[in-house]
Amino acid sequence: MIERVSLKFLRRTLIASGATVALFTGFAVGPVLLSGGAIAQEINPTSVAPPSGAPMSFADLIERVRPAVVSISVRQRPGASAPTPEGLPPGFEEFFRGRPGQPGGAAPTSLGSGFFIDQNGTIVTNHHVIEGAEEITIRTSDGRDIRADIVGSDQATDVAVLRVRGGGRFQYVTFDDASHVRVGDWVVAVGNPFGLDGTATAGIVSAIGRRDAGSSAYVDYLQIDAPINRGNSGGPAFDLRGNVIGVNSAIFSPTGGSVGIGFAIPANTANQVVQQILRDGRVTRGWIGVSIQGLDEDLAQSLGLDDARGALVGSVVADGPAAAAGLHQGDVILSLDGRRIEDNRDLTQRIGAASVGQSVRLEVLRNGARRTVTARLRERPSDEVLAASDRPEPTTPQIAPSQPGVAQSSLGLSVRPLSQADRTRFELGANAGGLLITSVDASSDAATKFIQAGDVILQAGGRAVRTPQELATAADAARTAGRPLLLQIDGRGGRRFVAVDVSAE
Structure with missing residues (x-):
């Protein structure tokens, strides 16, 4: 039923699109006699030249690079599950999942892509593709299945290096320095989406230096709109010269399929990791x-x-x-x-x-x-x-009505000194200072910065605080200096510094 509805919708969409093309495409026109004697123009489509720098076709490029691209099938260790890196923004996780484990206790498998970087069978892919692998099989573009072993991998950048067993001579591609890549450059992705070997898609570089596309602090991603899906993980993104400018690693997808927002590890980042793995077998930082x-x-x-x-x-x-x-x-x-x-x-x-x-x-x-x-x-x-x-996050203390805090009007919150139970909960020393926040005004600047009742103020203005009066003194000093008050907060969000407006009396 879903497929039938989708096809009806597609037909309606295509019909509407066809009308739009007839109205807005620049076609040559000749005379046509309509009912009622009106004269119209015959539509004769003319060839349209591609934009400057755009190829008439990507066929030659894809034919040249496709033999270097492989599909990767990974059988994971029993009990393993397809890994999903932590800390990804919502919508990213789906790209990292391989096939689910088979029923009956069979070992889970995952699918991905990769590419040869030398004639001897060295392959680059993603760490998450081969994580937990018990057996790795690569399939070449001519249909050969070959076992491969892990040379090394780096979880921090999601890069892994494999080598086929038995050696051989393979067509390969090379990394380019992605620093010259500009927004709007053409990009071609070749990989194994959903197990469909050798799938090629094209698009442009949508953005460079993306820092919010994943959990890695060591990768500033290329954003591309060439459609990539599950199974494209580890595959190459090419420029029009056939050089690798990125390693496909993640997509943003509310549905699990491509919505035109993909992310690739830049070639210069990936190549640095690959060379260190080939030299040392691992990555050090x-x-x-x-x-x-x-x-x-x-x-x-x-x-x-x-x-x-x-x-x-x-x-x-x-x-x-x-x-x-x-x-x-x-x-x-x-x-x-x-x-x-x-x-x-x-x-x-x-x-x-x-x-x-x-x-x-x-x-x-x-x-x-x-x-x-x-x-x-x-x-x-x-x-x-x-x-x-890492220190585990402290549990939220129960604040008894009999323990009201002292209001700090300029901060929009109330505090009280720490009890011994508070110090134990926050893993503080027996004589450690600090103030427990008992309430926060919802309209205050502190509330907008996610300071909550149950958090502890450890420092104010760079000094440890033990009493509400010390906090008030620090707030007065910050107000006199015409700057926000720097607080060190410990709580459910971890230990962090926050600057709070104290201009209100």
Whole structure:
């Protein structure tokens, strides 16, 4: 019934589209006699030249590159499920799912795409395509099924490298430097959507440097509108010269199918990862041992900065490189080796690209004064190790009516000192300061910044607070200075800094 309705709708759409084409396409016209003796013009379609730079056909390009593109079938370990990276925006997850596990306890399988980058059978694909693999089979464009092994993979960028068993000679393609790619350039995707080997689609580069297309802090994605679907994961995106400018990795899709919003890992990013895997078998990144957050205009103003560039240190890992260098919680990292830091993502990428053991100079802002520290980088631990070391979010405390807070009218909230039970819940020391928020005015600036009852204020204006009066004093000082009040908050959203307007009396 669904298919029948869809076909009727399609027919109606095509009929309406046909009328529109007749009205608006520039056709040559000749005379035609209509009923009633009126004279019309005979419609003679003329050829229309493509826009400047556009090919009449992509056939030659696709014929040249298709032999280098492979389909990948992965049988996963028993008990495994098709992986879905965490932290994706809504609508992205569907692209990462392979075929569901077969009934009766059979091992789950997933499908993806990949491409040869040398004649000896080295293949590039996505990490999520081969994650949990027990057996990997690639199918070439001429229909051969060949087993392949994992050389290495990198979850952080979603790039993996395979090599076929037994060697051979294969047609291959090469990475291009995606830095020259511009919005509006043509792009051709070849892959294995829904198991349909060798499917080619075309479109344009819709945007570059997308940072909100996935969970990776190390990838600024290309956005393309060439239709890609499940199974295109790991396949190449080509320019008109047949060079790989991206590795297809994700789509935004409310329905699970293509809606013209796809994302590819830029070739220069992917190639750097591939070369390190081929050289070392794995990817290593520099690490300084801090958690950081970005700056907005309010945070920058509360810190006395002229603009919102830099990275705010939220916490420092004990015994890590940053702790050894003397970095403190609340510092703002302004530059790395003399080059300005644009934001927290810029710092993450530049530290990650640095060599393990390298010493870096960091210019930081602390309490309004600038200073320089030197940190010796270590190897970044795995995502699993970092996740295991994260402090679990505290549970929401029950705020008894008998424990009302002291109103802070300029902040639009009420607070009370911490009890010993509060300190235990938030994993604070027995003598740690802090104020528990007992209520928040829904119309306040604090509420718009997701501060909630049950959160704890650890610092105000860069100083620890223990009493409501200390908080009020910090708010008065910020108001006198004509800037928002910088608060360090601990709660369900994790530990973070927030700048709150205190202009109201």
